[in-house]
Amino acid sequence: MHATKVTDDIYQLSVNVDNILFEGLWEIPNGVALNSYIIKGEKTAIVDGVCGWEGVPGQLYELLDKLEIDPKSIEYLIINHMEPDHSGWIEDFKQIKSDFKVVCSRKSAELLEHFYGHTSNILIMGDNDTLDLGNGHVLSFYEIPNVHWPDTMVTFDNLTGTLFTCDAFGSFGKAEEANYDDMLSEDKLAFYEKEAVRYYSNIVAAFSGPVKKAIEKCAKLPIKIVAPGHGIVWRKDPGRIIENYSKYASYQKGPAREEITVIWGSMYGMTEKAVKHAVKILEEEGIEHHVHRVPETSWGTVLASVWTSTGVILAMPTYEYKMFPPAAAILDEMGKKKVQNRIAFRMGSYGWSGGAQKELDEITARNKMNWSFLEPVEFRGNASDEELKLIEERVRELVRAVRSSVK
Ligand SMILES: Cc1cc2nc3c(=O)[nH]c(=O)nc-3n(C[C@H](O)[C@H](O)[C@H](O)COP(=O)(O)O)c2cc1C
Ligand SMILES: [Fe+2]
Ligand SMILES: [Fe+2]
Structure with missing residues (x-):
């Protein structure tokens, strides 16, 4: 578990999980990182409050403590995708604060009710809708349906060019302290790329058409950093993981590699x-x-x-x-x-x-x-x-x- 600085006013909280079958089904020999992000404008938002698996919320609070962020100061809980590995924390969070706002897509809002019985204080975001956190951090939202569920969206911080992509551009493999492409050796990057193929083929593969559409949509944004919900952050070469995903999507219909x-x-x-x-x-x-x-x-x-x-x-x-x-x-x-x-x-x-x-x-x-x-x-x-x-x-x-x- 690590709390690290992504860029100005943005922090990553990463919790590693292993000894589980992901989605109750997929073996993860090298574990998986569940990443949440804090964006600090005048107001504070958390993107994808990881999951409610035993022990994970507690670790998230410890990481917030490390960053000297009072969880009660979080005003917005941005949920890019309602799968519980990105949203489960809400149940825990609700116990310490009641007046936060959930920011999510229309389809996520439906699931929010059925998964967690949560129906109030929801800001529904569609393509190009924005949320101003102050201090220049204006967030825009873009729907990327079916990457990996119909509800998925991405969040873009216009000030820093950080794209919070949730399942898109993610990989398996536990996070280390140096969870950034600019801090990793080529060998380590190759390890995460292999884990990205495992993640893609196990979790996202069936939705390769929607992945292509998502890439086309995101390509229009001035992206400087790709910050996924699983795996490493790409800030030296965000184009690398986007190109990789484009290749993985193309392998569905073949030809793939030799x-x-x-x-x-x-x-x-x-x-x-x-x-x-x-x-x-x-x-x-x-x-x-x-x-x-x-x-x-x-x-x-x-x-x-x-x-x-x-x-x-x-x-x-x-x-x-x-x-x-x-x-x-x-x-x-x-x-x-x-x-x-x-x-x-x-x-x-x-x-x-x-x-x-x-x-x-x-x-x-x-x-x-x-x-x-x-x-x-x-x-x-x-x-x-x-x-x-x-x-x-x-x-x-x-x-x-x-x-x-x-x-
Ligand atoms: C439980 C069992 C069921 C089998 N069912 C069939 C069958 O329905 N039709 C058939 O042609 N052979 C059947 N066989 C024979 C095997 O296909 C055959 O022994 C084959 O050589 C086994 O190859 P293997 O050594 O690579 O397992 C069966 C064998 C076993 C042990
Ligand atoms: Fe997912
Ligand atoms: Fe996920």
């Missing part, structure tokens, strides 16, 4: 032997690849990997006339996250009837994934030498197709 993700599962090692052969070919070809066994690897890790990969190899056996269940589950989740237009190859073992392939066709069709599949290789029990040769040919064909589609 990479191949292998997702595989196996009960008795027969598919596994074929996977080892395929991976050996990928190594020979010298293409960047990521290999994930399911269900051992979490959905979040597989999604982050497939999001940046143009090519996918799916390998799994038939199980009770269908696809090996954890492979079917992650494939379906990829469909829901709209991982589209990948170039793919599927192989796998079966005993007597097969069935994995049929379910694959169903899942990709149902989710309108529009993947382009090479001819699959299915083998009974262990793959024969001829079948291994076929697998090798297909893998090389996949590598060629990925390389030519990325260039």
Whole structure:
């Protein structure tokens, strides 16, 4: 937990959380930072009062104390997005102060009532509406619907050029004391960029269309600092995270990077032997690849990997006339996250009837994934030498197709 100065009159209060599944679902091996911001004009506002998870509000009060800010002096609680990781603190705050004003979008106001029973002292903001905090800090608001919920907006401080972006431009990864791009080494920045891909693919991916629209809208503002609700603050090169997000959004429909993700599962090692052969070919070809066994690897890790990969190899056996269940589950989740237009190859073992392939066709069709599949290789029990040769040919064909589609 850190309280740091972003720029004149603006401070970041950052609380790290780990040992949870984010949204009750996503593994966060490197934790996540929940960022609130204080803007001090003549009046004081807090942007995104983090969450109500156990222990977090207490840490926020400690940070306010460090900055010598009396929580009772906060007049405006700006909520860019009503998801409880950005709004949950309101319940706590209400217990110490009753006459603050909530500043939020119209859609957020509806949720405010249903989530927290809060219906009074609400200032509803739409595009270009402003709030003057005094001392030159005039805030403007812009709606960025569906990044990540329909209610989301961003807050822009016109004096300092600071854009408070909530979920947009965020990343996983705990915050350190130096939670600013200008204070981090290139290695550390690369770490947060990787965490940004994990965050994007797990949390925001399905809304890549709205992300593009949000970027177009924000591009019109004279942004000097990007201050997200998760991850690091970009004040040396705010364009870097905006460009990154623009790339991540484009990966939804592909092509993504010149990479191949292998997702595989196996009960008795027969598919596994074929996977080892395929991976050996990928190594020979010298293409960047990521290999994930399911269900051992979490959905979040597989999604982050497939999001940046143009090519996918799916390998799994038939199980009770269908696809090996954890492979079917992650494939379906990829469909829901709209991982589209990948170039793919599927192989796998079966005993007597097969069935994995049929379910694959169903899942990709149902989710309108529009993947382009090479001819699959299915083998009974262990793959024969001829079948291994076929697998090798297909893998090389996949590598060629990925390389030519990325260039
Ligand atoms: C629980 C279970 C269910 C299976 N169901 C089917 C099936 O419905 N149809 C089929 O052709 N083979 C079925 N098989 C056979 C496997 O697909 C076959 O043994 C395959 O070689 C396993 O590959 P693996 O060693 O990579 O797990 C099943 C095997 C198990 C253990
Ligand atoms: Fe969110
Ligand atoms: Fe969030």
